[in-house]
Amino acid sequence: MSTMxxxxxxxxxxxxxxxxxxxxxxxADANGLRNATVLIVRHAEKPDQGSGLSPRGEERAxxxxxxxxxxxxxxxxxxxxxLIATSDTPDSARPRLTLEPLAQRLKLGIEQPYADKQVDKLxxxxxxxxxxxxxxxxxHHGKIFQLINAFGGDAQALVxxxxxxxxxxxxxxxxxxxxxxxxGHFANA
Numbered sequence: 001m002s003t004m005x006x007x008x009x010x011x012x013x014x015x016x017x018x019x020x021x022x023x024x025x026x027x028a029d030a031n032g033l034r035n036a037t038v039l040i041v042r043h044a045e046k047p048d049q050g051s052g053l054s055p056r057g058e059e060r061a062x063x064x065x066x067x068x069x070x071x072x073x074x075x076x077x078x079x080x081x082x083l084i085a086t087s088d089t090p091d092s093a094r095p096r097l098t099l100e101p102l103a104q105r106l107k108l109g110i111e112q113p114y115a116d117k118q119v120d121k122l123x124x125x126x127x128x129x130x131x132x133x134x135x136x137x138x139x140h141h142g143k144i145f146q147l148i149n150a151f152g153g154d155a156q157a158l159v160x161x162x163x164x165x166x167x168x169x170x171x172x173x174x175x176x177x178x179x180x181x182x183x184g185h186f187a188n189a
Contacts, residue, residue: 031127031128032126032127032128032129032130032131035133036130036132036133036134036135037078037133037134037135038126038135038137038151039068039071039078039080039134039136039137040137040138040139040144040147040148041064041098041137042138042139042140042144043057043092043094043095043097043098043138043139043140043141044056044057044058044060044064044094044097044098045060046092046094051088051089051090051091051092051093051094052093052094052097053094057094057097057098060098061097061098061099061100061101061102064098064099064101065101065102065104065105068102068136069102069105069106078134079106080106080108080132080136081108081132081133081134081135082108082111082130082132082134082136083099083102083106083108083109083135083136083138084110084111084112084113084122084135084136084138085098085099085111085112085137085138085139086112086115086116086138086140086143087112087113087115087116088112089115089116092140094138094140095140096110096112096138098138099136102136113125116139116140116142116143117143119139119143119146119147119150122137122147122150123150123151
């Protein structure tokens with residue numbers, strides 16, 4: 001394996017992301033998500049203090065911009081057409097900041113219609129009113145399980161834990177009407 005390929009693979013393993021290719025979420029009317037691909041990522045690393053990103057988090061946000069423009073998956077090039085993040089709070093702007101480099105690169109705005117705990121409202125809204133084929137959502141890790149479940153996935157079965165862990169193995173499930181792929185954040189990558 002070449003050094004360049006090894007670095008690329010290690011870089012991909014370092015992405016704290018989740019990809020959900022959704023054809024029909026079980027929890028909602030899927031007209032807005034029919035044949036769409038929904039990509040979900042955990043926000044980049046936080047600093048010891050403040051609402052922004054750490055230097056490592058800023059590096060990861062830049063890496064996401066390169067990784068998702070375009071994302072190569074099963075021979076397809078997927079480029080997000082919508083970027084969605086949780087609403088900023090005094091404690092955290094990290095989901096938005098994680099998407100900013102990609103937004104600049106793609107010349108897209110970042111939508112922030114819902115607070116962190118409003119995952120059901122987000123999924124319901126997307127299920128009714130979405131025209132994009134590829135959506136990228138950045139969320140807080142403490143609510144990613146709820147977000148996966150709101151899309152009709154089984155977060156615990158997918159990740160193999162009851163909550164979002166620091167390290168997640170690469171996992172793919174094809175036993176449902178949509179594909180779920182988890183790539184993890186590895187401490188030593």
